[in-house]
Amino acid sequence: xxxxxxxxxxxxxxxxxxxxxxxxxxxxxxxxxxxxxxxxxxxxxxxxxxxxxxxxxxxxxxxxxxxxxxxxxxxxxxxxxxxxxxx
Numbered sequence: 001x002x003x004x005x006x007x008x009x010x011x012x013x014x015x016x017x018x019x020x021x022x023x024x025x026x027x028x029x030x031x032x033x034x035x036x037x038x039x040x041x042x043x044x045x046x047x048x049x050x051x052x053x054x055x056x057x058x059x060x061x062x063x064x065x066x067x068x069x070x071x072x073x074x075x076x077x078x079x080x081x082x083x084x085x086x087x
Contacts, residue, residue: 006030010037019045 006026010018017023018031018041031037 007034009034010041015041015044019048 007030010023010027010031014023014027015037018028023031031041
């Protein structure tokens, strides 16, 4: 007895798995038969290829320290911030 083909469309995680060559054989068989899923998968593959070609950004030395030196954490105020006591 043969099982019926899986006709569910690929979910985003499966499209990503396919682009990485990790999609299961059963779902890959659906992709081979479904033009809609193939279009989406090929679009994802093109996007990943384009992203891989972008220049890698690396902030200059000391960037994080300069940003964090400017971060101000407000002091809590108001009754909802006072410690709870059972007096």
